[in-house]
Amino acid sequence: MDTSVRARRLNESSATEVAKMVAAGEARCEDVVRACLERIAEREPAVGAWQHLDPDHAIAQARALDRAGVRGPLHGVPFGIKDIIDTHDMPTGYGSPIYAGHRPVADAACVALSRKAGGILMGKTVTTEFANRYPGKTRHPRDSRRTPGGSSSGSAAAVGDHMVPLAIGTQTTASTIRPAAFCGCVGYRPTWSDLRMHGVREAAGSLDTLGLIARSVGDVALYRDVLLRNAPQPIAAPPARLRVGFCRTHLWRLVDPVYQSRLEDAAQRLARAGAAVADVDLPAEFERIEDAHRWISSFEFSRNFTHEIEHHWEKISAALRNGRLKDGLGCSIERYVEARSFAETLRLKLDAIFADYDVLMAASADGEAPLGLDSTGNAAFCAIWTTMHVPAITLPAFTGSNGLPLGLQLIARRNGDRRMFAAASEVWRVLC
Numbered sequence: 080m081d082t083s084v085r086a087r088r089l090n091e092s093s094a095t096e097v098a099k100m101v102a103a104g105e106a107r108c109e110d111v112v113r114a115c116l117e118r119i120a121e122r123e124p125a126v127g128a129w130q131h132l133d134p135d136h137a138i139a140q141a142r143a144l145d146r147a148g149v150r151g152p153l154h155g156v157p158f159g160i161k162d163i164i165d166t167h168d169m170p171t172g173y174g175s176p177i178y179a180g181h182r183p184v185a186d187a188a189c190v191a192l193s194r195k196a197g198g199i200l201m202g203k204t205v206t207t208e209f210a211n212r213y214p215g216k217t218r219h220p221r222d223s224r225r226t227p228g229g230s231s232s233g234s235a236a237a238v239g240d241h242m243v244p245l246a247i248g249t250q251t252t253a254s255t256i257r258p259a260a261f262c263g264c265v266g267y268r269p270t271w272s273d274l275r276m277h278g279v280r281e282a283a284g285s286l287d288t289l290g291l292i293a294r295s296v297g298d299v300a301l302y303r304d305v306l307l308r309n310a311p312q313p314i315a316a317p318p319a320r321l322r323v324g325f326c327r328t329h330l331w332r333l334v335d336p337v338y339q340s341r342l343e344d345a346a347q348r349l350a351r352a353g354a355a356v357a358d359v360d361l362p363a364e365f366e367r368i369e370d371a372h373r374w375i376s377s378f379e380f381s382r383n384f385t386h387e388i389e390h391h392w393e394k395i396s397a398a399l400r401n402g403r404l405k406d407g408l409g410c411s412i413e414r415y416v417e418a419r420s421f422a423e424t425l426r427l428k429l430d431a432i433f434a435d436y437d438v439l440m441a442a443s444a445d446g447e448a449p450l451g452l453d454s455t456g457n458a459a460f461c462a463i464w465t466t467m468h469v470p471a472i473t474l475p476a477f478t479g480s481n482g483l484p485l486g487l488q489l490i491a492r493r494n495g496d497r498r499m500f501a502a503a504s505e506v507w508r509v510l511c
Contacts, residue, residue, distance in 0.1 A: 265299055374417075
């Protein structure tokens, strides 16, 4: 094992490093879990990443794995799970007082697959209310005055603060990419429908995906294989000349000027390193994609939560009642169908653009995590790509004027996830 890895505390190691150390007998599962628990005990009062945490249960899982011997590619790797994802041995509250103490009878598919691979579920991470806008208790791990982003707030903060090397969130708009970017993590949203959502509370099924948050592109690729039940595969070499489309989108005017300069500089550095970098302008119709996303997501969300609307209206936050639920309940089937049709038309247009590029490069958000805890930040910078069903990854490539993380978002064509990992690894090599 590399001496730089040995010099770090176990909780600071990547998932890939942890799995290698445990497999080689250089660390026990219990050692790794205890290192993570020590970090959590030190930092949780300030960060508030965890909705449910039982240290004794985590240690018991680790000891059982130490006795059993190596069982899979995540053996000994601690991970966190967003609290809209079912777990049979921990409560799942969906970020709402309606479900306080709720105990599912089975693990969600992603939890079961993670455990089958030898992962150790540390606990449930904080989510916004029903993975929507109303924030939970989590604060930014580097500045407690700021939001960590959302809705996968706790998952991003836990990884960003070295509490665990891996966590699962979800994304219906920006719920993985944005908090991962704010908290200095690698965040990945897969091609829509690739990873199974069984046991995950649905927000808007036409848009929902799992989201993976980690410390490296290699960790994300490894975890994706685990959740696909594939034998882990190495990240392929990038193309001989990587083709990058710098896509500012119509939202560029909203991007913080320092962030703009970081992205412009990144494009120049990639070009000097041999990549073919060119500006890409999306067709004008893409300026309407946020409206399409709004009607698709709100229509589906309001139908999915009919029980809560009918029986627990007073326990739903005013922000949700007056936001997505109001939109959805007022949205006609005609408007919903029109929005879905429009989105699919744009997906075909985007497919054509990708004929000339391996990846597009864009902002992950409008800047550093904003001050204040009443909002999780501007979601528009991810809504475009989420609605297009394409894979995206954010890399912690920069810092802003306040010294906080800024992400570089890469987007690939539908089903181009592995090629995106290859491109992301090359971009990371050049920029970081």
